[in-house]
Amino acid sequence: xxxxxxxxHSNRDxxxxxxxxxxxxxxxxxxxxxxxQPSENAPSINNKQDMNYSAPPKKSSAGRIILTIVIIVLxxxxxxxxxxxxxxxxxxxxxxxxNDPASVSTSVxxxxxxxxxxxxxxxxxxxxxxxNSNSTxxxxxxxxxxxxLSYNATQKYNLNIFLSNFSEAYLEYYDHNxxxxxxxxxxxxVHDIINNNSAIKWDIGGSNxxxxxxxxxxxxxxxxxxxxxxxxxxxxxxxxYDGSTYWTGASSGEGYGFFSVxxxxxxxxxxxxxxxxxxxxxxxxxxxxxxKYYGYSDSDAKxxxxxxxxNSGTAIVKPKGDSWQLLYYNEQA
Numbered sequence: 001x002x003x004x005x006x007x008x009h010s011n012r013d014x015x016x017x018x019x020x021x022x023x024x025x026x027x028x029x030x031x032x033x034x035x036x037q038p039s040e041n042a043p044s045i046n047n048k049q050d051m052n053y054s055a056p057p058k059k060s061s062a063g064r065i066i067l068t069i070v071i072i073v074l075x076x077x078x079x080x081x082x083x084x085x086x087x088x089x090x091x092x093x094x095x096x097x098x099n100d101p102a103s104v105s106t107s108v109x110x111x112x113x114x115x116x117x118x119x120x121x122x123x124x125x126x127x128x129x130x131x132n133s134n135s136t137x138x139x140x141x142x143x144x145x146x147x148x149l150s151y152n153a154t155q156k157y158n159l160n161i162f163l164s165n166f167s168e169a170y171l172e173y174y175d176h177n178x179x180x181x182x183x184x185x186x187x188x189x190v191h192d193i194i195n196n197n198s199a200i201k202w203d204i205g206g207s208n209x210x211x212x213x214x215x216x217x218x219x220x221x222x223x224x225x226x227x228x229x230x231x232x233x234x235x236x237x238x239x240x241y242d243g244s245t246y247w248t249g250a251s252s253g254e255g256y257g258f259f260s261v262x263x264x265x266x267x268x269x270x271x272x273x274x275x276x277x278x279x280x281x282x283x284x285x286x287x288x289x290x291x292k293y294y295g296y297s298d299s300d301a302k303x304x305x306x307x308x309x310x311n312s313g314t315a316i317v318k319p320k321g322d323s324w325q326l327l328y329y330n331e332q333a
C-alpha cells in the first residue's frame with residue numbers, strides 16, 4: 001500500500017497518484033525539497049563574476065569622429081567650388097568697381113614713347129605678348145564668361161563710349177608694345193576736334209600757309225588718359241613741332257559720325273579683358289552722334305534705320321580709375 005504523503009490516504013501499490021487528493025505518490029519529499037534548494041556550488045545570479053558575466057562592449061566613438069571629419073571636409077570643398085563658380089560668373093570684385101586688379105605694363109618698345117604720368121599707371125609686365133596678339137586677342141575661349149551680361153545700363157554705356165573714342169578717330173590698329181608716335185598725335189588731334197574743339201589751334205593764311213595744330217601738353221594728357229603713355233616731343237611724319245605745338249596742314253577733314261557697341265567682355269585672368277565690338281556709322285557719317293546711341297545694344301543698332309554697320313573689332317583693355325585703358329585694338333573690315 002502507498003500512503004499519500006499529503007493527505008495520509010492509503011492507496012494501492014500500482015497507483016501513481018493519490019485517489020483522494022491527486023498528489024503524486026512516487027515523489028520523494030526529501031528530493032523535492034533538495035531540488036528546490038540551491039546548491040552551494042550553483043552560481044548566484046547576483047554574482048556576475050561567478051556566472052562569467054561581462055558587460056557588452058561600448059560602441060567606439062572613433063567611427064563617428066571620422067564621419068564628422070569627412071562631412072566637414074566635404075562641406076569645405078563644396079564651399080570653395082561654389083565660391084569659385086560664383087566668382088567666375090559674377091566677378092563681384094571687378095564688375096562694379098574699376099580698381100586695377102593686377103599690375104600691367106604700360107611701357108612700349110619705342111625710344112620715343114614713355115609711361116604716362118597718371119597715378120593709375122602700373123608697373124610689371126603684361127602676361128601675354130600683345131605685339132603678337134592678332135591671334136591671341138581673337139582666340140575664342142568657349143568656356144569664358146561674358147561679363148557684359150552682368151553689366152547694368154550705365155556700365156555698358158561707359159564701355160561703348162570708351163570704345164567709340166577710337167572708332168570715331170580712325171585708330172584702326174594699336175599695340176602698346178609697338179607705338180607709332182605720329183599716329184598717337186593724330187589720335188589726340190582728331191579726338192579733340194570731335195570732343196574738345198576749343199583745344200585745336202588754327203593758323204589760316206600765315207607765313208607757313210594754313211595749318212591747324214594741337215598743344216604738345218594736350219597730346220600727352222590725352223594719350224595718358226586713354227593709353228597710359230606719353231611721347232617725346234619732336235617733329236615726326238606730317239607733324240611739325242615748334243617747341244610747344246604740333247602743326248599740320250589744314251584740310252576739310254573727314255566725317256567722324258561713328259560709334260561702337262560692345263558685344264562681349266571676357267576676363268583674361270591677368271588683370272586685362274578682351275572686348276569684342278561692332279562699329280556703326282550714324283547717318284551719313286558726318287554728323288554728331290546723339291548720346292543715346294552710346295547706350296545701344298547691337299540689336300538696337302541693327303534695327304535703327306539711321307545706323308549702318310561699318311566693321312567689327314577686338315580690343316584688350318584694363319581697368320583704370322572709373323574707366324579703361326587700351327592695350328590693344330584691331331578693327332577688321
